[in-house]
Amino acid sequence: MISKLYFLSFFLPVVFLNAQVSTTLVGTLPEDVLESSGLIYYKNKLITHNDSGNSPRLYEVDTLSSQIIRTITINNATNIDWEDITQDESYIYIGDFGNNTGNRQDLTIYRVAKSDFDVSNTISAERINFSYEDQTDFSDVQNSDWDAEALVDFNNQLLIFTKQWQTNGTVAYSIPKIPGSYSAKNLGFYNASGLVTGAAYNKFSNVLMLLGYSPQLQPFIVRMDELTTNFSFNGTEVKTVLGIGFSQVEGITYSDSNTYYISSERYQNNLPPIILASQLYTFDTDDTPQEPEEPPIEIPIDSAKVENELIIYRTFGSNELQYDLISNAPLFGRAIFDITGKRVRHTHGSLIENNRIDLSGLGSAVYYLTFYLQGVTISKPFILN
Helix, strand or coil, rough: CCCHHCCCCCCCCCCCCCEEEEEECCCEHHHHHHCCCEEECCEEEEEEEEEECCCEEEEECCCCCCCCEEEEEEECCCCCEEEEEEEECCCEEEEECCCCCCCCCCCCCEEEEEEHHHHEEEEEEEEEEEEEECCCCCCCCCCCCEEEEEEEEEEEEEEEECCCCCCCCCEEEEEECEEEEEEEEEEEEEEECCEEEEEECCCCCEEEEEEEEECCCCCEEEEECCCCCCEEECEEEEEEEEECCCCCEEEEEHHHHHEEEEEEEEEEEEECEEECCCCCEECCCCCCCCCCCCCCCCEEEEEEEHHCCEECCCCCCCCCEEEECCCCEEEEEHHHHHHHHEEEEEEEHCCCCCCECCCCCCCCCCEEEEEEEEEEEEEECCCCC
């Protein structure tokens, strides 16, 4: 949010890193989302929201024009300080945990069912309440280390990344994705040498991107590879400058293994007089989807007793495929292939949460839904038109 920013000073030294990420400007965001603070990519559209003091609304934004397509109101939520948004296959999660003064004791993540989001512009949310396990002082301190602006879904848990104004680093905290009240577990500290304002965990490439800016409003990203199931800051970390000049970047998301979107808030300063528009950017990496782990081939002792059956169905005109998989064997992964044998989708077994698959982004054609089970692979065709 604008009131949180340090004043930009051209007399302070700015440290530029060796590498720079090449970005493309998609466009200026509309007036309704001047304080865009988080991003996700869902059904070929971006979803964003404003931060503190604004209405409890989500906005669908076109990826080409940067214009609002649809507005969704959450009727039982309050936007105290919404700072980031993430998703899994079934839900959208909105982090109301902006805490610039460090005194909030009502930190919340709103959980919205995608099944409701898809059919109505007025929906309700469930609450996931939390506090930090190691915060004992709730004194009102301007620019606190207990602020937070970044949220991701990672390995069936929610990870929160703090925005430490004093330390210029971030701490990762973990909480469950189920409504309730929790003590967020400290997973470690990372010296970002800046303010972390957004995050995206790319499940296609197993890459975490942290977004932020320096106290002089110089945007950067921190790319983290070699992530393990139990998250820690022990992987490969590379920090690079975003090639967009000074900007209050806030939201980051991905649409595939190597395409990312970034949003910025409108920034205004009186002395010196500076106005930076709220904008939408995109950039690419050279990542490729991770190959599934080759499941061990084991033939059951009595294969006649193991029944494997796959039933798939889809409502005409729907972009969602549903299936029933009947098997006693452990599930290692799920994939979709086109008729040339090219794999166009893959989900590791540990990330499969339900029996619904979003087909958005796939063209009209014949595809094969495939499951990798211990000792057997099951595949059935379906037509998308």
